[in-house]
Structures are given as C-alpha cells and as structure tokens.
Amino acid sequence: MEGFLASCTSGGCGAKIGAADLHDYLQAMPQKTDTNLLVGFADADDAAVYQISPERALINTVDFFSPMVDDPYTFGKIAAANALSDIYSMGGQPLYALNIVCFPERLPKEALAAMLAGGAAKVKEAGIVLAGGHSIYDHEPKYGLAVTGEVTPQRLIHNHTPQTGDVLILTKALGVSIILAAARAGVGDAAATAAAIASMQRLNKYAAAKFSTYQVHACTDVTGFGLLAHGLEMARAEHTLVIDTEQLPLLPKATEFAAEFLVTAGGERNREHVGEQVDLTGIKPEIQELLFDPQTSGGLLISVAETDAAALLTAIQQDDPVARIIGVVSSREQDPIILL
Structure with missing residues (x-):
C-alpha cells in the first residue's frame, strides 16, 4: 500500500x-x-x-x-x-x-x-x-x-490518586516515536522498528487484568504527553513521583537514536509543557528525550501499594515481561517529579 x-x-x-x-x-x-x-x-x-x-x-x-x-x-x-x-x-x-x-x-x-x-x-x-x-x-x-x-x-481507578509510599510500575518500554523518527529518516534499525511496532500493537488488557487482587491506587496510560507529563498528572499538588531513570524499560536502540537527536515535534511540545516543573540536572540528554517522547499506544503507569508491588509486577511480567518498577510515590516535596 x-x-x-x-x-x-x-x-x-x-x-x-x-x-x-x-x-x-x-x-x-x-x-x-x-x-x-x-x-x-x-x-x-x-x-x-x-x-x-x-x-x-x-x-x-x-x-x-x-x-x-x-x-x-x-x-x-x-x-x-x-x-x-x-x-x-x-x-x-x-x-x-x-x-x-x-x-x-x-x-x-x-x-x-x-x-x-x-x-x-x-x-x-x-x-x-x-x-x-x-x-x-x-x-x-x-x-x-x-x-x-x-x-x-x-x-474506579483515577490517574491522580496515588498514595504516599506507593511503588510505580511501567508496563511498556519507552522510545516509540524516536525509533519511528529514525526509520522515517532512513537511519533506523529493522529490529528496533519491529520491536516498537509490536509494543504499539500490544493491548494493555493483560496488565490491567491483574489489578483486581492488588491495591492499585492510581493508573494512567502513557501516550502522547510522554512519561513526564503523564507523571505530572498523577502527582498533582499532593505527591511527588521519584523516578529512577536507570530502571526505565527502553526499546532497543532508543537511547542511541535519542543521542543522535532523532527527536520529534511532539517531544519538544512535551518538554515545553513540563518546563521547569522537573529538574533535569544530571540527567543525560538522551534520557531526557526518552522521558518526553510521545508514546503511541504506550504502557500503563501504575501506582500500587508497596506491600503488593512485587507480586503485581510478577503477575504482569507473565504476559508483559518488559514491565519494571521505576520509582516510588512520596508526599509532596519541592518538585512534583524527582529524577534519579
């Protein structure tokens, strides 16, 4: 076609x-x-x-x-x-x-x-x-x-009702738009593009089906606003999300392409929106781009009680093995999101 x-x-x-x-x-x-x-x-x-x-x-x-x-x-x-x-x-x-x-x-x-x-x-x-x-x-x-x-x-699960002490789980890898930008520019990687396309086709049905027996306090799907902007919606005025960038699940080659500045207009809009709400000091430029990258059909960002986090992650990984614990929720500190 x-x-x-x-x-x-x-x-x-x-x-x-x-x-x-x-x-x-x-x-x-x-x-x-x-x-x-x-x-x-x-x-x-x-x-x-x-x-x-x-x-x-x-x-x-x-x-x-x-x-x-x-x-x-x-x-x-x-x-x-x-x-x-x-x-x-x-x-x-x-x-x-x-x-x-x-x-x-x-x-x-x-x-x-x-x-x-x-x-x-x-x-x-x-x-x-x-x-x-x-x-x-x-x-x-x-x-x-x-x-x-x-x-x-x-x-009913809202996107803005985490509780202090919760653990954050992300169910899909980041980097979809950056990988597709590389493919459109003619410098992409076939395996990386295939992985991004497979991720976008994956229903979040399987991860969400595990919620009922665990204390899930908040959840949102990470899509066009990127992880940081969706994270701001979750934190609101009451909480701070502490995210360990070393634990982020990333699609193959996504970091490499981001380091080559294969970014998107949507990612730049997300950066402008987040502005100075998040301190990016010490975060590598390529990881910053992945935090802002728009995710088409992205994964779920889940805020779950600490006592249930390990069990929920294990259950989700049976169908979505890339899922990871990426951080915790604290009471509001100076910033709505702290990046480690």
Whole structure:
C-alpha cells in the first residue's frame, strides 16, 4: 500500500495537541453539573465516567490519529489498541466500540479495508464487539475508536490518586516515536522498528487484568504527553513521583537514536509543557528525550501499594515481561517529579 504513511504530515499520539495548549482551550468549556458524571473533561483523567446505578458506571473514550506506520492493517491494530487503553487504565472492562474513519479519496480502497480489518482484529482480541461507526473523506487518513466500557464505581481507578509510599510500575518500554523518527529518516534499525511496532500493537488488557487482587491506587496510560507529563498528572499538588531513570524499560536502540537527536515535534511540545516543573540536572540528554517522547499506544503507569508491588509486577511480567518498577510515590516535596 505505497504512499499510506507518506500522505500524512504527522502521526500517532505525537500528533496530539500539546498539554499546555489543550488546558488553555478547555477553560471556556462548561463545568459538569450532573452528579452522575463522575469524571468529565475538567478532571484531566483518561476517560469520561457516568454512573447509571449504584453498582455500575459507564466509561467512554474516543481516540484517533493519522498513521505512524506504512502498513494499513498494522496501523489499524495500533490505533484500536491505543483507543482501548483508556478503559483498561481506569480499571474498567470494554463493552463495544465504534469506528472513526477519515480517508482520502485518492488512496486505494484496499488500504481502507486493511485498516478497518486491523482495528477489527484488536477489537476481537479485546473480547468485545464492533457496533458501527462513522466515516468521512479527508486529505489524510485517520482512524480510531470510540469505546464504551463499564466499571463498578467503587473500583474506579483515577490517574491522580496515588498514595504516599506507593511503588510505580511501567508496563511498556519507552522510545516509540524516536525509533519511528529514525526509520522515517532512513537511519533506523529493522529490529528496533519491529520491536516498537509490536509494543504499539500490544493491548494493555493483560496488565490491567491483574489489578483486581492488588491495591492499585492510581493508573494512567502513557501516550502522547510522554512519561513526564503523564507523571505530572498523577502527582498533582499532593505527591511527588521519584523516578529512577536507570530502571526505565527502553526499546532497543532508543537511547542511541535519542543521542543522535532523532527527536520529534511532539517531544519538544512535551518538554515545553513540563518546563521547569522537573529538574533535569544530571540527567543525560538522551534520557531526557526518552522521558518526553510521545508514546503511541504506550504502557500503563501504575501506582500500587508497596506491600503488593512485587507480586503485581510478577503477575504482569507473565504476559508483559518488559514491565519494571521505576520509582516510588512520596508526599509532596519541592518538585512534583524527582529524577534519579
């Protein structure tokens, strides 16, 4: 399907509007007034949550973007896995999904069919149904899902409720956008690119399935804002995340490519957003870039009670062996994130 990726000016979660700009744009939006809306856009959480009974709440999310790989089938799988992730990060179970499709008339219709087939394959793997969708013609291909899930309100997991003493687990390796940037520049590594693509296709279903028997206090999926900006959302004003950069799981060649300044515009937006909130003194430039790197269909950042951390990590590693303990949560110190 030649030309699928070439038709796009940006792709994946790196195409997201910057966190700082998005915050400003949302200020004019009305505040939630319905008490059944447990989580809305003002909460900066991963998805919206609406309670429909004392025992049930619906989780709704929508996520789509333009391609970051040239194979339409693979792109469909990545986009669907990314959209499903918000449901898993909040402790919910997806129920059904709707396609969101933008497609140029000039591209072959076989590419559209392959893209949709890839998305359907991931929806099937998630164990849910594809119930419909909406499509339009556009100058660039874009694809994603609107996903509805459910959760018991008392078991809802937020992205900003860690507890002091918690341990932080990251379930996928960092460096997706940097590796793909190297590939686009013609200096990539085939094995590294394959590892990044495999990671992006991986559902967070398997890690989230381990949550129920452990004290998981907070969770978020690490996507377009990078580890540091998503970490800021978790820390908020009450806590500090202490992250050991030596323990970060990294994709093959990611550090090498970052050292060669194969970075992305999305990563630079993330750096601008984080600004001086995080002290990067003593952190190697290439590791800094990986901390800011936008992750398309990235892993889960989990804040779990210290007493459960080792057992939860072992359980997650049965399906996601790259998962690592990367730090701890403390009460608020001077900075929201401390890097070691």
